[in-house]
Amino acid sequence: MTAPLHPDGHRLQTPAPARTLLTLDGLPGGRAAALVVGEITDTTAPPLRRSLLAALGSSAHGLDLDLSAVAFCDIAGLHLLLDLRARALEKGRTLRVTAASPLVRQLLEATACWIPLAADPASSAPSLMLTTELRRVLVRPGGASPALRGAGGTLQVRLEGATATVTWPAVPSGTAADGPGLRLARAAVASALHRAGLRTVRHRSAAATRARTALSGPPAARRGPG
Numbered sequence: 001m002t003a004p005l006h007p008d009g010h011r012l013q014t015p016a017p018a019r020t021l022l023t024l025d026g027l028p029g030g031r032a033a034a035l036v037v038g039e040i041t042d043t044t045a046p047p048l049r050r051s052l053l054a055a056l057g058s059s060a061h062g063l064d065l066d067l068s069a070v071a072f073c074d075i076a077g078l079h080l081l082l083d084l085r086a087r088a089l090e091k092g093r094t095l096r097v098t099a100a101s102p103l104v105r106q107l108l109e110a111t112a113c114w115i116p117l118a119a120d121p122a123s124s125a126p127s128l129m130l131t132t133e134l135r136r137v138l139v140r141p142g143g144a145s146p147a148l149r150g151a152g153g154t155l156q157v158r159l160e161g162a163t164a165t166v167t168w169p170a171v172p173s174g175t176a177a178d179g180p181g182l183r184l185a186r187a188a189v190a191s192a193l194h195r196a197g198l199r200t201v202r203h204r205s206a207a208a209t210r211a212r213t214a215l216s217g218p219p220a221a222r223r224g225p226g
Contacts, residue, residue: 016143017044018070018077019154020051022134023058024127026159030060033098033127035135037069037143040077049080051154056084062094064124066131067104069139078107081117098124098131130157133196137188147185153206155189162199166190169206 018038025032034055056063085095096119108114153169190201
């Protein structure tokens, strides 16, 4: 997609496609949460739908969406939200929008979808507190922070009591997300989680987790033929 032109003739920054930047599992009430960034259009909605369906499936009772970093959302985004809500209800779960950018809220209100999708502020407070704190360190103008801009997946946070386990997606070597940039990002995420009330924060990489899983393999695979 070609970036639009500013009236002074300079090309604007290419819009960032929508993506699930962050997922949170283990929230109170058996819920999960997701932080979405970028622009939701007919071309970016399908991969976003897959990632949000996975987040919904990981929860026991439903998914909370923080859409406050969504810069643009057209009718495809509205259909995506309504489809996710229908899928959640089919499974006995709920889909709630805990925060929305002005543009997203305007769209939902204009189509009479805000009331059925909006979360009750009291019940969604724990989810919104966490996504708000993490959004402050993970989102920059135009999309994700440099530490996640080139990442090939979603930052995953698993909560167990007062402990958070943060799984970082794989990033290309030599980028801002590699080396010192990643260490700074990990420190910023840990600080955000501490501010939200988590006492212990553990970091791991998705690549290392996959490597350990492949090495160990399922029990039957390790035994081999008799």
